[in-house]
Amino acid sequence: MVVHASTKISSWAEMTIASLHAKGHRNSGARRAVVELLGRQDCCLTAQEIFDQLRAEGRRVGIASVYRVLEQLSKDGFVQRIDIGAGTTRFEPIHAGGEHHHHLVCDDCGKVEAFADDQLERALHKVEGRTGYSVAGHDVVLRGACRDCTS
Amino acid sequence: MVVHASTKISSWAEMTIASLHAKGHRNSGARRAVVELLGRQDCCLTAQEIFDQLRAEGRRVGIASVYRVLEQLSKDGFVQRIDIGAGTTRFEPIHAGGEHHHHLVCDDCGKVEAFADDQLERALHKVEGRTGYSVAGHDVVLRGACRDCTS
DNA sequence: ATACGTGCAAAGTATTTGCAAACGG
DNA sequence: CCGTTTGCAAATACTTTGCACGTAT
Numbered sequence: 630m631v632v633h634a635s636t637k638i639s640s641w642a643e644m645t646i647a648s649l650h651a652k653g654h655r656n657s658g659a660r661r662a663v664v665e666l667l668g669r670q671d672c673c674l675t676a677q678e679i680f681d682q683l684r685a686e687g688r689r690v691g692i693a694s695v696y697r698v699l700e701q702l703s704k705d706g707f708v709q710r711i712d713i714g715a716g717t718t719r720f721e722p723i724h725a726g727g728e729h730h731h732h733l734v735c736d737d738c739g740k741v742e743a744f745a746d747d748q749l750e751r752a753l754h755k756v757e758g759r760t761g762y763s764v765a766g767h768d769v770v771l772r773g774a775c776r777d778c779t780s
Numbered sequence: 781m782v783v784h785a786s787t788k789i790s791s792w793a794e795m796t797i798a799s800l801h802a803k804g805h806r807n808s809g810a811r812r813a814v815v816e817l818l819g820r821q822d823c824c825l826t827a828q829e830i831f832d833q834l835r836a837e838g839r840r841v842g843i844a845s846v847y848r849v850l851e852q853l854s855k856d857g858f859v860q861r862i863d864i865g866a867g868t869t870r871f872e873p874i875h876a877g878g879e880h881h882h883h884l885v886c887d888d889c890g891k892v893e894a895f896a897d898d899q900l901e902r903a904l905h906k907v908e909g910r911t912g913y914s915v916a917g918h919d920v921v922l923r924g925a926c927r928d929c930t931s
Numbered sequence: 932a933t934a935c936g937t938g939c940a941a942a943g944t945a946t947t948t949g950c951a952a953a954c955g956g
Numbered sequence: 957c958c959g960t961t962t963g964c965a966a967a968t969a970c971t972t973t974g975c976a977c978g979t980a981t
Contacts, residue, residue, distance in 0.1 A: 655955055655960060676946080691963040696946060712863040714919075716971080717945065733911055744911060752903035757922060760884055760895060764924035768865075771908060773915035806935060806980055827971080842938040847971060867946075868970065 641722045642668030645707045652705075659694035664702070672743050673711045673719035673732070713741060713770055731769040737778035744771075792873045793819030796858045803856075810845035815853070823894050824862045824870035824883070864892060864921050882920040888929035895922075 642665050649664075650656055662683055667674070674682075676699060680692045699720050702708040711719040713734045719741070729750070730743040749769065757764040793816050800815075801807055813834055818825070825833075827850060831843045850871050853859040862870040864885045870892070880901070881894040900920065908915040 653960095657955060657961080658953090659962060689963080693947075693964075694962055697961085700947090710865055712865040714861060714863040714869070716869075718865070718867075733913055733915075735913070736916065744907070746903070746907045746910075749900075749903045749907050752897070752900045753920070753922075756895065756897045756900050757924075759897075760922065760924075761927050762884055762886070762922065762924040763930050764884075764922050765887065766924070767920065767922045769904070769918065769920050771904075771911065771913065771915050771918045773908075773911075773913040773917070776912050779914050804935095808936075808980060809978090810937060840938080842940095844939075844972075845937055848936085851972090 641724055644725065645702070645722075648707070649705070659688075659690045660698045660701075662688050662690060663695055663698040664707075667702075667708065667720070667722050670721065672741060673713075673721035675717050675719050677717070679720075709766070709768075711768065711770075714772075715739065731771070733771045733773075733775075735775035735778055736772050737774050740775055740777075742775075792875055795876065796853070796873075799858070800856070810839075810841045811849045811852075813839050813841060814846055814849040815858075818853075818859065818871070818873050821872065823892060824864075824872035826868045826870050828868070830871075860917070862919065865923075866890065882922070884922045884924075884926075886926035886929055887923050888925050891926055891928075893926075 645664050645668070646656065646661060649660070654660070663679060666679055666682055676692065676695050679699075680690065680695045683690045683695070699708060703710050703720070707723060708720045709723050711721060711732060713719060713732055728745070730745040731749070733742045733744050734740070753767050753769075757767070796815050796819075797807065797812060800811070805811070814830060817830055817833055827843065827846050830850075831841065831846045834841050834846070850859060854861055854871065858874060859871045860874050862872060862883060864870060864883055879896070881896040882900075884893045884895050885891070904918050904920075908918070
């Protein structure tokens, strides 16, 4: 049920850097650091988490740059913003293969997990066709108590 | 496709006030005003929108009270928080009948509409059973360009 | 009378913006 | 070199909290 990322990870980072480069963007510093960090993740991170991890690795980045990079990556379709409703936005890489997951949030401990389901995707796709909108994407969040917090 | 609320609206407000009263809460001022305003809506509002509308009606409420009332209503299960990802939380009444909708957001003009779909609900329900979580609720947001903005 | 609710102002978070310095191409 | 990108600090946006006063019960 939980999606595991493996080999695709590093290639996402490479592809993203390459695409940005092709678009005329430069290749250094904060942007590369954020992209590489994101590429190593299995699930979504907050801007603050990204900032903290980069600092922990010794990179001297500003949180503003983290936000700026995320904003750009999001606009260009490389990362997806995820709002799980705790007042802070989360971000995760969009993998090219079309593989795609949603999120399961524990209301109690705040844990976030990913899940994927084909039937759900099909139902979403059907609905999308009937909206009259040109639907660019969708988000699904399931909220509840996780196994540990159910007791 | 779009859900229209009609007769249920006023009863939601009445029911909510009555339930709160039964729980020992008092009946006056800001709380009543917020509940009645929410009851008149077809879709979700932000705290600021609620505040502005109440002020426009001449009610002298503070935005803090609006947030406090929304927090309480949300905790008690009368309203649902909706995060459509624009940095501000939205709120809407939960109607008792179990009728239930999701949201369609125009990335361009910011418009928010409601939609409902039984097949989607069934797919969600199935997935929820397989998560291992005790799922309390779910949110679905479709993002895209609305009819007006597609051009 | 006596809590509970309220409005206001102040404090907290999360995110964005202005700007001069740093840096890649 | 030149224009992009960066870090920092200040600004903004949203939400919560502290507190004295108002008001339903």
